[in-house]
Amino acid sequence: MKILHIVTLHTPDHAFGGPTRVALNLSKAQRAGGDDARIMALGDGFDGPLPREVEGVPVHLFQARHLLPVFEVSGITSAALLRTARRMMRGADLVHVHLMRDLVTLPAALIALATGTPLVVQTHGMVDPTEKRVAQLTDLLGVRRVLRGADAVLHLTEAERVDVNAVAAPVPLTRTVRLVNGVRPQPFKPAREPGRPPTVLFLARIQERKRPEDFVAAMPAVLAEHPDARFVLAGPDTGALPGTLELARRLGVTDSLDHVGPLGHEEVLAAGREADVYVLPSIEEPLGVSVLEAMSVGTPAVITRTCGLGPDVARAGAGRVIDSRVGEDAANADKVARAILELLEPGANAEAGKAAWELVNEHFTIEVVTRTLRRTYEDVVRRRSEGIKRTAAHAT
Structure with a gap:
């Protein structure tokens, strides 16, 4: 055809x-x-x-x-x-x-x-x-x-x-x-090596609707319990990058934030494998490919209820699904931070990661x-x- x-x-x-x-x-x-x-x-x-x-x-x-x-x-x-x-x-x-x-x-x-x-x-x-x-x-x-x-x-x-x-x-x-x-099926990633700092990933277009500032605003609470954690901000800037980096500066978390810019497709999958948690606190996300790509390698996701994948992730236990509302920045950041902290616990991370990988392989290949x-x-x-x-x- x-x-x-x-x-x-x-x-x-x-x-x-x-x-x-x-x-x-x-x-x-x-x-x-x-x-x-x-x-x-x-x-x-x-x-x-x-x-x-x-x-x-x-x-x-x-x-x-x-x-x-x-x-x-x-x-x-x-x-x-x-x-x-x-x-x-x-x-x-x-x-x-x-x-x-x-x-x-x-x-x-x-x-x-x-x-x-x-x-x-x-x-x-x-x-x-x-x-x-x-x-x-x-x-x-x-x-x-x-x-x-x-x-x-x-x-x-x-x-x-x-x-x-x-x-x-x-x-x-x-x-x-x-x-x-x-997305293409992927091998399940190996477990994080003992002693390696935890990594939290935001990978999407850096625009207001994707709420990258909620990701950055969650950093202080996570760093309070995991001071060596690395936060990776990846994706092309479509308007929200200056404000996001300025917020990181005001919060004093710049040293823990790696801004890596846009990634090629294989680099996207590699970033997912390196991450322990993927975060996309987007408002009204239909059905994010970047979420599926992260879960395809066994990385659990933190997404919002307005994401089209919300019901699937919640039902499968493939991460955490949170409420997020425009104009409630402090509350949003607190929810993101708590979800990340839950998924950084080794047992919860392993369970949700396996569920994420199975969810993609059963329904979203x-x-x-x-x-x-x-x-x-x-x-x-x-x-x-x-x-x-x-x-x-x-x-x-």
């Missing part, structure tokens, strides 16, 4: 995060299964020519044009990308658009509808009801049409399914499919995800074929 994934942006430091990582993971697994899967996106931040391959996946990248800088990633586009997308859709069996309110994936999805190309849409928690007037206008001009016209709409959680239906209202979506994120997606693709193609046959029969 020839599959064209269309996602907004790829950068050297993976600053766009989840959607691009999901597209890469899916494409790699699909290609390993014999499909011709490739990715089309904007490229930005590269020195020299844009790559033609990423992690073994053929990519068609086009230089990002910052048409509307005020809207940041939603305001970048490329006329050449959209022209090429129309041409490549003619040879594709199916187009998988990782949809957001932007000038790349939205027009690409509209082109798929206009050309009659089978269309699967995945929203990654990025399309939900909003009070923002520009976003409401975008919904009116195109998003609703795409959601209603797509052959399948993929959602990560039940909450996302409800949100997407609310955007598509009053027309109910009948072709929704739950598709979780998946890329193989499990691609099997579900393959069934969805085949159902889409079958329905399209049957529709064409019915139309031809009526015509005769």
